[in-house]
Amino acid sequence: MDISEMIAGLESDLKEITSVLEKCERQRVRDVLTQEQKKIEKELEQQRQQKLQQAKKDSGVKTDTTLKGYTVKINNYGWDQSDKFVKIYITLKGVHTIPAENVEANFTERGFNVLVKDLDGKNHQMTVNNLLYPIIVAGSSKKIKTDMVLIMCKKAETKKWDCLTQVEKQSKEKDKPNLDANTDPSEGLMSVLKKIYTDGDDEMKRTINKAWVESQEKKAKADDFDF
Known part of the structure; x- marks a missing residue:
C-alpha cells in the first residue's frame, strides 16, 4: 500500500469515527472514540507530511542540510x-x-x-x-x-535538581571538605579556610591574613594571663 492509499484509508476512518461520535451519547464511549480520533488525526498528518517530502524529492527539490560556516x-x-x-x-x-x-x-x-x-x-x-x-x-x-x-x-520525576549535570554534582562533592565524625572540627575549618585562601583573590588573601594575625595576637594575650 502506497502513501496515497494509506492517506485515503485514514481519511475514511476519520470521517466514520467523527460520524459515530456525533451520534454517541454515553460519555465513556465518547472518551474512547475521541482518543482514537486523535490517534488517527496524528497518523494522518504524519502521512501527509511524508507524502509532501516524497513529492519534493521526486520533483528534484532538495533540502540543503549541510552546515555553512x-x-x-x-x-x-x-x-x-x-x-x-x-x-x-x-x-x-x-x-x-x-x-x-x-x-x-x-x-x-x-x-x-x-x-x-x-x-x-x-x-x-x-x-x-x-x-x-x-x-x-x-x-x-x-x-x-x-x-x-x-x-x-x-x-521523569518531580524531584528538585541541585544542579544541571552529573559532572557538576561530582565537582561539588569533590570540593566539599571532609568532615568525618572522627576528624577534629578545627581541622575541617582549617581545610575550608585553606581552600578559600588558595582560590581567593588578593583582597581575600589580605583579609584572611589579617584575621589570622589578630586571632594569634588575642591567643597570645590570653596565654599571658593564664597562670
Whole structure:
C-alpha cells in the first residue's frame, strides 16, 4: 500500500469515527472514540507530511542540510526549574530573526543537543549528555524567543535538581571538605579556610591574613594571663 492509499484509508476512518461520535451519547464511549480520533488525526498528518517530502524529492527539490560556516560551542546560558520541567535559557542575539527550521533540538533520556544554523555566519551548538536525572523525551521541547532559545526538559520525576549535570554534582562533592565524625572540627575549618585562601583573590588573601594575625595576637594575650 502506497502513501496515497494509506492517506485515503485514514481519511475514511476519520470521517466514520467523527460520524459515530456525533451520534454517541454515553460519555465513556465518547472518551474512547475521541482518543482514537486523535490517534488517527496524528497518523494522518504524519502521512501527509511524508507524502509532501516524497513529492519534493521526486520533483528534484532538495533540502540543503549541510552546515555553512564554522560551528562554535554555546557557553552563554542559564537554567531554572519547576516541578515538571528543567528550563535551559540559551542567549543568542538575533536568533528570533532566522528561519525557525534553523533551530534544531534533539533529546535523549539523559541529554539534549541544540544546533542553531547560520546565525551571523556561524553555527552554534550545545550538547549535554549527562543530565542529573532522566527526562521524558516526548514531553521535552524548544521555544524561540527574542534573542533566546528556551529548552524545556520534562522531568521523569518531580524531584528538585541541585544542579544541571552529573559532572557538576561530582565537582561539588569533590570540593566539599571532609568532615568525618572522627576528624577534629578545627581541622575541617582549617581545610575550608585553606581552600578559600588558595582560590581567593588578593583582597581575600589580605583579609584572611589579617584575621589570622589578630586571632594569634588575642591567643597570645590570653596565654599571658593564664597562670
